[in-house]
Amino acid sequence: MTLVGGTERARDFVREDGVLAFVDVGERPLESGVLLPRVRLAYETWGELNADASNAVLVEHALTGDTHLTRGRVREHAPEIERARAEAPGWCEGLVGPGRVIDTNKYFVVCINMLGGCYGSTGPATPAPSSVDPENKPWGSRFPFVTIRDAVRAEAAVADALGIQAWRLVVGGSMGGARALEWAVTFPERVQACGVVASCAASSAEQIAWGQAQNLALRQDPAFNGGDYYDSDFPTAGLGLARRIAHITYRSAAELQTRFSRDPQPGESILGVAAGTRGRYKVESYLDHQASKLADRFDANAYLTLNEALMSHDVARGRGSPEEALARTTCDWLVVAVDSDRLYFPSESDALCAALPVPVPRHTIHSDAGHDGFLIEDAQLGELVRATVLS
Numbered sequence: 001m002t003l004v005g006g007t008e009r010a011r012d013f014v015r016e017d018g019v020l021a022f023v024d025v026g027e028r029p030l031e032s033g034v035l036l037p038r039v040r041l042a043y044e045t046w047g048e049l050n051a052d053a054s055n056a057v058l059v060e061h062a063l064t065g066d067t068h069l070t071r072g073r074v075r076e077h078a079p080e081i082e083r084a085r086a087e088a089p090g091w092c093e094g095l096v097g098p099g100r101v102i103d104t105n106k107y108f109v110v111c112i113n114m115l116g117g118c119y120g121s122t123g124p125a126t127p128a129p130s131s132v133d134p135e136n137k138p139w140g141s142r143f144p145f146v147t148i149r150d151a152v153r154a155e156a157a158v159a160d161a162l163g164i165q166a167w168r169l170v171v172g173g174s175m176g177g178a179r180a181l182e183w184a185v186t187f188p189e190r191v192q193a194c195g196v197v198a199s200c201a202a203s204s205a206e207q208i209a210w211g212q213a214q215n216l217a218l219r220q221d222p223a224f225n226g227g228d229y230y231d232s233d234f235p236t237a238g239l240g241l242a243r244r245i246a247h248i249t250y251r252s253a254a255e256l257q258t259r260f261s262r263d264p265q266p267g268e269s270i271l272g273v274a275a276g277t278r279g280r281y282k283v284e285s286y287l288d289h290q291a292s293k294l295a296d297r298f299d300a301n302a303y304l305t306l307n308e309a310l311m312s313h314d315v316a317r318g319r320g321s322p323e324e325a326l327a328r329t330t331c332d333w334l335v336v337a338v339d340s341d342r343l344y345f346p347s348e349s350d351a352l353c354a355a356l357p358v359p360v361p362r363h364t365i366h367s368d369a370g371h372d373g374f375l376i377e378d379a380q381l382g383e384l385v386r387a388t389v390l391s
């Protein structure tokens with residue numbers, strides 16, 4: 001295993017906060033029995049690992065998130081591209097940074113792009129190694145099915161490379177919460193505290209059902225071509241439709257009603273003269289925007305891969321009941337639900353709490369937004385992190 005750009009452990013390694021770095025973690029045996037060769041994981045870090053490596057915090061991103069949690073700083077003569085990246089705002093600014101709850105002056109904060117993703121880690125858009133494809137074309141349709149557990153096992157190799165034996169905290173929301181929980185169960189000795197936000201112990205039938213609808217919407221775009229589209233048009237229509245389906249589940253009915261009601265999009269009329277000729281409702285325009293925004297920044301195969309991984313989430317697979325699986329954990333807990341979440345219901349967080357080996361209260365983020373409330377209400381989440389697992 002090598003750190004790309006150096007072979008030293010993180011504390012000896014000259015890094016730049018908020019700039020993408022990589023670890024080659026070699027061949028990964030997957031739960032399916034497949035061996036995935038030449039895996040590279042991308043990560044970003046902030047702060048310094050202390051002498052006994054006891055201050056490391058892992059923040060796990062959600063389905064379409066990336067590694068850029070917060071702004072960073074780069075050395076004076078860093079290349080322009082690194083500087084621009086480091087200076088760009090991240091998706092977790094409210095929680096991570098100097099003086100914030102996850103204080104980068106105190107903690108060494110790491111965020112790893114999930115295996116199978118498209119923000120730097122090996123995924124379907126990565127050139128396949130010569131052992132798979134002599135022409136090194138992207139993996140495309142050949143990229144194997146990976147699970148949340150596969151991803152977490154690969155992330156453990158990143159922790160090894162960085163010299164982190166145990167995390168002070170592993171925390172994430174949604175798919176990030178699934179990975180945080182899987183870390184606590186797979187590597188109990190490596191997780192001192194675990195934050196599971198807007199997530200659950202195992203994907204429910206309904207979550208799997210939503211996932212299937214998204215995946216089929218994407219696959220049915222003719223441009224998808226079974227997953228081999230990299231030298232042609234990208235399946236943006238299919239990915240956009242998948243995002244629309246997903247995004248409705250990420251927001252609450254009440255929020256959509258309050259924000260958009262039955263209003264037409266300004267400048268458009270909802271009374272068309274013939275079927276299919278009317279203008280859009282505001283909410284339709286909003287979903288169109290969410291769809292094109294994701295299609296512009298995400299790879300369709302990676303979306304399928306990560307969605308399938310999330311559908312596979314079950315910390316109890318092969319480990320008995322949820323209670324039996326969770327009995328092996330030894331960490332402190334923060335379990336949080338968003339009160340208006342209609343994708344990961346608060347009752348699923350309650351069920352997780354009930355299955356833990358120690359009494360743990362379920363905490364609540366109050367938000368009208370629905371599932372995305374865990375990203376939007378970062379101040380509330382920060383207070384919960386501060387009061388529980390980082391007190």
Ligand SMILES: CC(=O)SCCNC(=O)CCNC(=O)[C@H](O)C(C)(C)COP(=O)(O)OP(=O)(O)OC[C@H]1O[C@@H](n2cnc3c(N)ncnc32)[C@H](O)[C@@H]1OP(=O)(O)O
Nearest residue numbers: 062064065066091265282283285286289293297372375376
């Ligand atoms: C570039 C990257 O790499 S991003 C990677 C990181 N991303 C992630 O981690 C994913 C997680 N983040 C998210 O899912 C989202 O950013 C969230 C949930 C945090 C955003 O939540 P909110 O702030 O509530 O955004 P909201 O749902 O209001 O959407 C706002 C957008 O809708 C647009 N919009 C609102 N109403 C309409 C309308 N009627 N018609 C068209 N567009 C509309 C706004 O202009 C805004 O556009 P912008 O995002 O391009 O600025």
Ligand SMILES: N[C@@H](CCO)C(=O)O
Nearest residue numbers: 062063064065174175
């Ligand atoms: N909006 C989030 C929700 C998934 O939990 C994302 O796109 O990752």
